[in-house]
Amino acid sequence: MEHNKIPEYLTVIDLSSNGSVGEIPSSIGNLKELHMLNLSNNAITGSIPSPLRNLTKLEALDLSRNELTGKIPPELTQLTSLSFFNVLDNRLSGPIPREKRFNTFENSSNVGNLGLCGAP
Numbered sequence: 001m002e003h004n005k006i007p008e009y010l011t012v013i014d015l016s017s018n019g020s021v022g023e024i025p026s027s028i029g030n031l032k033e034l035h036m037l038n039l040s041n042n043a044i045t046g047s048i049p050s051p052l053r054n055l056t057k058l059e060a061l062d063l064s065r066n067e068l069t070g071k072i073p074p075e076l077t078q079l080t081s082l083s084f085f086n087v088l089d090n091r092l093s094g095p096i097p098r099e100k101r102f103n104t105f106e107n108s109s110n111v112g113n114l115g116l117c118g119a120p
Helices: 026-030 050-054 074-078 100-104
Strands: 012-014 021-023 036-038 043-045 060-062 084-086 091-095 115-117
Touching: 026 050, 050 074
Parallel strands: 012 036, 021 043, 036 060, 060 084, 091 115
Antiparallel strands: none
């Protein structure tokens, strides 16, 4: 995903269903005030960037219906404000983190990732 400088005071980013392609930039982890990030229903590739762990105020993260690969970064379990997490219909693999808030997410948020294993 290409982007110009994004103001660091943003609290909501919703780029769902807008035809975004490419990878999620690691610099998105600098948006410390972000409460909601919705990148669903696009053609985003690559892995979920670990710097998302820096979004300590994040309450909702929707990365569903993309082409993401790799593991769900275990560092995301540090997001104690996260109450909604959806990676439905991607190409993720590996264990589903079980620590902290990740114990509370529904199984349905991981459906369509045939390589994921373990309980949410």
